Amino acid sequence: MIYSFSRSDKSCDSFLKLLRQSGIDFDLAEHDHVVVRLLGQVTPDLERRLESAGFTRKRLILPREPEGDIYEDFHNRKTLKIIAGPCAVETEDQLEATAAALAGLGVKYLRGGAYKPRTSVDSFQGLGLPALKLLRSAADRYGMAVISEVMDRSQLETVAEYADVLQVGSRNMYNYTLLTTLGSVRKPVLLKRGMAATVDEWLKSAEYVTRGGNSRIILCERGVRTFEPEVAHTLDLAGMLIAARRSGFPIIADASHSAGRADLVSPLAVAAVAAGADGIMVEVHPRPHEALSDSRQALTIEDFAQLLKRATAVFAAQERDG
Numbered sequence: 001m002i003y004s005f006s007r008s009d010k011s012c013d014s015f016l017k018l019l020r021q022s023g024i025d026f027d028l029a030e031h032d033h034v035v036v037r038l039l040g041q042v043t044p045d046l047e048r049r050l051e052s053a054g055f056t057r058k059r060l061i062l063p064r065e066p067e068g069d070i071y072e073d074f075h076n077r078k079t080l081k082i083i084a085g086p087c088a089v090e091t092e093d094q095l096e097a098t099a100a101a102l103a104g105l106g107v108k109y110l111r112g113g114a115y116k117p118r119t120s121v122d123s124f125q126g127l128g129l130p131a132l133k134l135l136r137s138a139a140d141r142y143g144m145a146v147i148s149e150v151m152d153r154s155q156l157e158t159v160a161e162y163a164d165v166l167q168v169g170s171r172n173m174y175n176y177t178l179l180t181t182l183g184s185v186r187k188p189v190l191l192k193r194g195m196a197a198t199v200d201e202w203l204k205s206a207e208y209v210t211r212g213g214n215s216r217i218i219l220c221e222r223g224v225r226t227f228e229p230e231v232a233h234t235l236d237l238a239g240m241l242i243a244a245r246r247s248g249f250p251i252i253a254d255a256s257h258s259a260g261r262a263d264l265v266s267p268l269a270v271a272a273v274a275a276g277a278d279g280i281m282v283e284v285h286p287r288p289h290e291a292l293s294d295s296r297q298a299l300t301i302e303d304f305a306q307l308l309k310r311a312t313a314v315f316a317a318q319e320r321d322g
């Protein structure tokens, strides 16, 4: 069970005191507001005691914030959302070349990993804070918004200071303490599907965030593991559509991490748009063969520009409601 309090709400202290007195441990997340996730067994008796002390979940759930521009934009079905950028921020030159080219093509959302979840500990782990600073400065210069991954709750304050949208990676879709923390933030959360997660598990993960009071979820289908060795993952368009319909959240298709190979990125992205995705995420690098991570799937700027043309044409040919 999750309870939320605004930061100025003094009753939060008495709530925590009551929990301690009742021997109930809890997970506490504090950013824009305070989220308390109860641990242990929440018996009907405890629920009654909390209720009689004035703590009903209903009353404490924060009102939905007026939508910020970014989340509103993701909900606007009249435009195709394009998120592009390198897998990882590597150097100032690399990011500058990428951001300048993308901005020139009209891309509004600049992605780039600062903290990278790498399979091997010996692989490039991301630049960390310097990457976030480079992303922010490039995005500000070109009027773009930043999307970057937060891997752990310990990174939240730092990532939230520089990024406009907080990405939860596939490997972290099941990280419930991270998700609880993101419930206390007002920024949109781009929640990627776990690579072996069912749609139901994916949406239940989103609930960890929404129950804390942050309903600004953007779902991202990035492919699931199947028996097919020719591709890294299989883009699940049916799962993508079901997740979008069941939740009402905007849905983005990540065409890069699904197949894991550059030659399939464009057809997959276009197929996802044709199927009804609200947007696409694509990894772009000025010199893909030099990329320090995911070099096989990165598109050149020229190939990305072609993709963008095709995706935009398919999107324009559709009739979208709302």
Ligand code: PEP
Residues within 6 Å of the ligand: 087, 113, 117, 149, 168, 169, 170, 171, 192, 222, 254, 257
């Ligand atoms: C990413 O987008 O940088 C990433 C690591 O993707 P995923 O979590 O989908 O593997």
Ligand code: MN
Residues within 6 Å of the ligand: 087, 088, 257, 283, 293, 294
């Ligand atoms: Mn990548």
